[in-house]
Amino acid sequence: MASSALKAIARIVFARSQTEGGGFLVHRALGGRELSELDPFLMLDHMGPMTYGPGEALGAPDHPHRGFETVTYILKGGLQHLDSHGNCGNLTDGWVQWMTAGSGVVHSEMPNDDIRKNGGTLEGFQLWVNLPAKDKMSPPRYQDTPADKIPLITVKDNPSVQLKVIAGRAEGVTGPIETRFPVVFYDIRLLPGAKPFSLNLSRQFQGFVYAYGGDGVVLVGPEATPIRQFYMGVLNPDYLAKAQASADSSDEVPVTFSLQDPSKESRFLVVAGEPIHEEVARYGPFVMNTEEEIMKAIRDFQSGKMGSIDGEAERYIQ
Numbered sequence: 001m002a003s004s005a006l007k008a009i010a011r012i013v014f015a016r017s018q019t020e021g022g023g024f025l026v027h028r029a030l031g032g033r034e035l036s037e038l039d040p041f042l043m044l045d046h047m048g049p050m051t052y053g054p055g056e057a058l059g060a061p062d063h064p065h066r067g068f069e070t071v072t073y074i075l076k077g078g079l080q081h082l083d084s085h086g087n088c089g090n091l092t093d094g095w096v097q098w099m100t101a102g103s104g105v106v107h108s109e110m111p112n113d114d115i116r117k118n119g120g121t122l123e124g125f126q127l128w129v130n131l132p133a134k135d136k137m138s139p140p141r142y143q144d145t146p147a148d149k150i151p152l153i154t155v156k157d158n159p160s161v162q163l164k165v166i167a168g169r170a171e172g173v174t175g176p177i178e179t180r181f182p183v184v185f186y187d188i189r190l191l192p193g194a195k196p197f198s199l200n201l202s203r204q205f206q207g208f209v210y211a212y213g214g215d216g217v218v219l220v221g222p223e224a225t226p227i228r229q230f231y232m233g234v235l236n237p238d239y240l241a242k243a244q245a246s247a248d249s250s251d252e253v254p255v256t257f258s259l260q261d262p263s264k265e266s267r268f269l270v271v272a273g274e275p276i277h278e279e280v281a282r283y284g285p286f287v288m289n290t291e292e293e294i295m296k297a298i299r300d301f302q303s304g305k306m307g308s309i310d311g312e313a314e315r316y317i318q
Contacts, residue, residue: 006243008221008255009209010236015046021060021109024122025050029210029232031128038206038234039275040183042068042128042287046212046230049076049123052115057122059110062309064301065101067136067287069129071185072097073166077122078112084307087142094147096166098177102131102138104297104306125212125269127185132276133289135180149176160194163187170199183273188257190218190266196258199270200246201235203253207272209233216264218257226260227268235272 013034015027024047029035031043052058059079072079078092084106091097092112099107111122131138145166151173155161165175168184175185182202190197201207209220210232217226220233227233239253246252259266281288286297300306 006239007223007225007236008239008243009223009225009227009233010238011234012225012227013232013234015044015210015230015232020045022058024048024058024060026126027230029230030208035232035234037130037280038208039277039280040130040181040273041207041271042130042280042282043126044128044208044210044232044271045126046210047122047124047126049121051119051121052111053119054117056119057111057115060108061110062106062108063285064104064106064297064306065099065285066104066297066300066306067293068101068131070097070099070101071127071129072099072109072124073127073185073187074124077120077124078115079122079124080110080112081107082110082309083107083140084309085140089142089144091144092147094150096143096145096150096177098143098145098167098179100131100135100138100141100180102136102140104300105140106301106306106308108309127271128287129179129183129273130276130280130287131180133278136288136293143177145176151175155197158195158197160191161197162189162191179273181274181276184271186270188268188270189214190216190257190259192259192263192265194259194262194265196256198246198254198256200248200252200254201240201270201272202274203240203251204274205235205240205272206237206275207235207270209235209257209268209270211266211268213267214265216266217260218266218268219260220257221255224258
C-alpha cells in the first residue's frame, strides 16, 4: 500500500472570507469554490470574529430553508432566532442550535438586543448537514442546547486536552444532539503541554478538521499534516477505510492530533458523518435531490406556504 494512502488528511482548504446575510463577515471553509460539498456536509462558515460598536451589528434577516439541517454554534456573543413556526430563542456563548429545516421554514438570525444596543464581539459557526431523500420533507425540528448541557471533557492522563462533545460519542461520553444518521461534532482545545491525543472515527465516515483559534498549529495523523487557523483538513477516506483499527472497535480508526509547538495552543473542530450517497440539487437555501423539487421549493416559498415572520421590514433595516 502506498504511503500516501495512509495519510489521515487528503487535502487542505483555505477558508476564504466573504460577506453573508446583511453583510457580516464569514470565513467559508466548505461550500465555496475550492470544495463545494463533502457528503453529508454542504457548508461550513466560521462567523467572525467580529467586534461591533453600538448599533453596528449585522445579521441574516428573514430567509427560507428546505431539505437539510443548519447547525449554529456560538463561541462568543449572541444571536436571536425567530421563525415562521413561532419559535424564538437567544443563543449565547457556547450554545448550539441544531435546526432540521425539513419541509421548510423561514427564519432570521440577528445579533441579540445586547449586541445591537451596546456592541460586542460575535464569533461562531454555521454548518449545513444534508438530509436523505426520505427525511427532506420531515417536519421542522429544533434542538436548542445551552452550554451547560454540552459535555466538556478533560482527557484522562492528558489534562491539557479539552474535548467538547456536541454530537456523537467520545471518551465514553455522548453529546446531547440527536442526529438522523451517524454524525460527530467535536470542539477540541490543545493547551500548552498537551501530549498527542487520538480520537476514534468510524471507517464509514467522511469529514474534516477545521482550525479556528489559538496561537499554535495542530498536526493531524501519522504524517503530522499541519493545519493552521482558517484552514480545513479534509479527512482521507482511504485512511479511515484501511488504517489499523482502534483497540476499542474494528469499525473505528484512531486519528491523532498534536501540537507543532508544545508551548502554544490550538482550537479546532472535528466534524464527520456517514455519506448519504444521493444526488444533490441545490439553489441558495434549498437542497433537494432533483431540479423539479428545487423549483417546487421556490414556488412554495414565493406563495407563502413556508410562512412568514412579523416585523420582517424592521430586520432588513440594519
